[in-house]
Amino acid sequence: MKKLSVIILMISSLGFYVGCSDFLEPENQEELTTESFWLNEEHAKQGIIATYAPLQAFDGSKWTFFEEMYISLHWKSDDILPANTGYGNGIKSFTNGTDDVTFTSFWRSHYTGIFHANQVLTFVPGIENIDESVRDGILGEAHFLRAYYHFALLNVFKNIPLITKLPENDDDFKPTQATPEAVWAQIQSDLEEAERLLPDENDPGRVINTTATAYLGKIFLFQERFSDAIAKFEAVIASNKYDLVAAYEDNFTGLNENNEESIFEIQWSQDRSNGNDERHPFDFEVTPEALGGWELYYPSEWLVSEMMTDVTSDGDPSDRVFGSIFFDHPQSEMKRTRNGGMASYDEVRDNLLNPTYFKKYANDTDDGFYTGNNISLMRYADLLLMHAEALNENGRNSEALDFVNQVRARSNAEALGAMSQADLRQQIRHHERPVELSMEYTIRWFDLYRWSKSSTAPEPISTVLTNHQQPFAENFVDGKHEIFPIPFFDISRNENLEQNPGY
Incomplete structure (x- = not known):
């Protein structure tokens, strides 16, 4: 996604809000300010595009995205075996401290995205020279992206600050952590507002109302609110906006991006x-x-x-x-x-x-x-498997099996016969999802994390890694390594942040 030189209220790309004195500089008359920006529809569009940009990384670097953000999650998983190259050694061996660049970049990138979303939500409502439907759509995108960034942070760090406004004083630069319940509630509120405001259609790569509906289903599934998840997944399916592409591999060649299977993906291009x-x-x-x-x-x-x-x-x-x-x-x-x-x-x-x-x-x-x-964040196949999981956990395993077989049929995998709820749960968790979605950004680790704290069928990650014969499984400490520490860069500058257990 093309980067835009948007100079706005405050700088957040150094990670988290650290202190306004760090940014006191003589005014540069050539730079945009809040007085010279946020004046028209074009500024609003630039602002929302800037809100998508940290999906790639807070600094826009391909190396930050892959060798830091991607590694931070996938090196811990059971579907990947890192080569012995030195990259992310502490992550893959579960011996990392609190200052590793991998998860620090994940934290910085997602809070940068939240910061930009809050700018859009603060300033776009005051723009006069803008079509109302365009304004609503942009605000819907900002609500969606703020929800997505908080969702990702919650599943990586658990105990996080909930940021829904721009800082107005020194105290705002040192927020406290919210309860996970409060963060979940805000994510839901933002997604529901996004669902209401977003259009039915948008430019390629930008979210629409059913993207928000799909993610509402996902957050309900993660909270084991299975009936609520089913209702949202059913709404997405009934919209007829998505389908499985005929050839599985077409999702990854770069030649058929933002296709009918794509619900949300990070936009990349060849632009230099x-x-x-x-x-x-x-x-x-x-x-x-x-x-x-x-x-x-x-x-x-x-x-x-x-x-x-x-x-x-x-x-x-x-x-x-x-x-x-x-x-x-x-x-x-x-x-x-x-x-x-x-x-x-x-x-x-x-x-x-x-x-x-x-x-x-x-x-x-x-x-x-x-x-x-492009890098997929949610495909229709993923949604169908999540729907199947929610149905199965709700005691509707024969219906669930139909959706699993729909995904299998696209790849000519032999249809599965009748299964018990427990057997289908294992099939979904440790065959269908990893085989269909292997190495796709954030998916497997988020799955392992949510199942580890399930109230219905918990699976400790240490047990999964051991059963799947992953190197360093013996180093995994349940109750610690499911989440990362709060990065040293931020916790050392904000005495209101408490470190996660075990670090």
């Missing part, structure tokens, strides 16, 4: 004009050295074993297996970096350093160097 660099390095990070990549991480052995059971009626691997991993099979192929064409597994097997690789997002789309592929 005016100092921008709208690319990320996923193609190099996942691709084997034998095909010109860096192979920073691999699918875990457990995930591969699950994928090998995801078969068609003829016993062949399903389409989603071929679309997710590069593995020892005559039909498995992967793209060489730098526009080198496709290579079969058999061609390079003798030069591979690992037996299996991810291939999602591996297509470089910028003349062979890095990629502008």
Whole structure:
């Protein structure tokens, strides 16, 4: 998403609000101020686009996004096996302290997004030269994005400040933490307001009313409010705005972005004009050295074993297996970096350093160097599986199975027969969701975290990691490592913040 040079009320890109004295500088007459900005419809549009931007990272860097924000969550999960490269060692071994750059960047980026959303919600209502429907849509987007950023922070740090206004005095720069219940309530309120204000259609990549409805379903599922979740998921399904794309792999090639399966995705492009660099390095990070990549991480052995059971009626691997991993099979192929064409597994097997690789997002789309592929945050397949989970937990497992089989059918995976509630729960948790959604940003770790604190069927993460034979599982401390510490950068500057247990 194209970055905009929007200079507004205060700077939040240093992480969290730290103190206004740090920003006292002589006035620069060439910079925009709150008196010269927020005057018309174009300013409002620029302000909301700036609110989307921290989805990539607070500083707009492709390296911050992948090598810090992405790593912070996925290195802890059970579907990924990090290579021995030195990246995120403390994260993957559960030995990190409080000042690791990975989760610190996650914190900084999401609070930067909240700050921008609060600016839009503060100043856009006062703009006179703006069409009312445009104003409502922009305010709806700001409510949605503020909800999303708080939702992500809540599931990564749990005990977080709830920020719903711009700071007005020194005390506002040192907020206290809210209860998780208060944060959930605000997220719901923001999403409901977004659902009311957002239009039915919008520019590609910008949210619409059913995006808010889908996320209401998701937050209800995370709170185990299964009937409420079902109602929202049903509303999204009934809207007929979404469908599964015919070819599973089309969600990740960069050639069919914002398609009918997309509910919300982070926008990237190949734009490098005016100092921008709208690319990320996923193609190099996942691709084997034998095909010109860096192979920073691999699918875990457990995930591969699950994928090998995801078969068609003829016993062949399903389409989603071929679309997710590069593995020892005559039909498995992967793209060489730098526009080198496709290579079969058999061609390079003798030069591979690992037996299996991810291939999602591996297509470089910028003349062979890095990629502008969008990163999915919620796909329709994800929603259907969440709907199935909510139905199953509500005692409607035969209906739930129909939605699971709908997702499986798209990839020609053999249909599942009748299952008990407990068996279908395990099937959804530890086969359908990881096989369909492997390595997709935030999804697996958020799933593991919410199931670990479930009131209906809890699964300690230490047990899951041990059962799935993840390295360093023995280091995981239940009650500590489910969440990250409050970053040292912020807690050292704000005496009102309390550190999370165990850190």
